Amino acid sequence: MIRILLVEPMNLLRGALTATLSREEDLTVVADLARLDEAPGMARAVPPDVAVVNVGLLAGDGLESFTRLSAEQPRCATLVLAGPDAPARLHRALDVHVRGVIGTQAAPHELVRAIRQVSRGERVIDARLAVAMVAARPSPLSAREADVLRIAGSGVPSAEVAATLHLTAGTVRNYMSVILRKTGARNRLEAVRVAENAGWLT
Numbered sequence: 511m512i513r514i515l516l517v518e519p520m521n522l523l524r525g526a527l528t529a530t531l532s533r534e535e536d537l538t539v540v541a542d543l544a545r546l547d548e549a550p551g552m553a554r555a556v557p558p559d560v561a562v563v564n565v566g567l568l569a570g571d572g573l574e575s576f577t578r579l580s581a582e583q584p585r586c587a588t589l590v591l592a593g594p595d596a597p598a599r600l601h602r603a604l605d606v607h608v609r610g611v612i613g614t615q616a617a618p619h620e621l622v623r624a625i626r627q628v629s630r631g632e633r634v635i636d637a638r639l640a641v642a643m644v645a646a647r648p649s650p651l652s653a654r655e656a657d658v659l660r661i662a663g664s665g666v667p668s669a670e671v672a673a674t675l676h677l678t679a680g681t682v683r684n685y686m687s688v689i690l691r692k693t694g695a696r697n698r699l700e701a702v703r704v705a706e707n708a709g710w711l712t
Contacts, residue, residue, distance in 0.1 A: 511536060512536055512537050512560060512625060512626065512629045513540045513556070513557070513558045513560070514531060514538065514539045514558055514559070514560050514561075514625065515539075515540060515543070515549060515552065515558035515560070515561045515562070515586070516528060516531070516541070516543065516561075516562045517542075517543045517545070517546050517548075517562070517563045517567060518543075518544070518563075518564045519545070519564060519566070519567065520564075523614075524542050524544065525542075527542075527562070527621075528542045530622075531621075531622065531625070534622055536626070537622065537625065540556040541556055541558070545567075545572075546567040546568075546571075546572040546576055546579075547571060547575045549561065549563075549576075549579050550578045550579045553579055553582065553583050553586065557585075557586070558586050559585070559586060559587070559629050560586065560587050560589055560628055560629050561579065561583075561586050561587070561589070562588075562589050562591060562621075562625065563589070563590055563591065563608075564590075564591050564592075565590045565591060565592035565593075565611070568590070573606065576588075577606070580606075580607075587610070587629055587631070588608040588610075589609060589610040589611070589612060589624055589634065590608050590611045590612070591613075591614050592611055592612070592614065592639060593613065593614045609628040609632075609633060609634065610627065610628045610632075610633060610635065611636055611639055612624045612634060612639075613636045613638050615638070616636060620636075649708070649710035650692040650710075651689065651692060651705065655688060655692070656705070656710060656711055658671060658685040658686065658689065659686075659689050659698070659701060659705055659711065660711050661674055662682075662686065662698050663698065663699070663706075668682045668683060686698060
């Protein structure tokens with residue numbers, strides 16, 4: 511029996527995945543969680559063979575939780591669920607050495623097969639996601655523009671961005687105008703989201 515720890519923030523999707531996987535005779539979902547920070551503790555209570563994790567959780571505190579989970583459960587393989595519209599997140603998943611990546615648009619039998627494969631120690635990369643990563647548009651941002659957007663994305667005012675990068679406030683405003691035009695965004699937060707999803711800030 512393959513014991514699965516499922517971590518998916520969307521309640522509806524998490525419930526559907528749990529129901530789908532539970533129908534398989536050789537699979538059992540030992541826990542389904544909405545947050546990755548709960549995973550290490552749950553895994554200590556019910557050690558899983560495979561962790562199925564939404565790629566969007568592999569950032570910030572979630573990445574720290576994943577690192578802890580991997581260290582405490584070295585025999586647990588991780589299969590990441592990802593959409594084709596966020597190549598940066600896919601690269602991040604591969605950077606943390608997950609065993610497999612499968613698309614959220616995959617058929618149920620493809621997910622089941624991928625879980626069985628990673629549990630046997632095999633590597634799984636969804637071909638559709640691999641194509642999406644290769645086809646991702648090159649960044650239109652210069653290195654300095656990316657620096658400005660990365661710092662501005664933390665929510666600090668333009669004056670602090672300027673001080674951090676040793677620029678004038680006017681220069682930062684000029685950079686932001688160019689960034690908004692290149693990303694097609696209406697404001698800095700939207701520009702950050704566009705750039706992160708496209709992988710331009712990694």
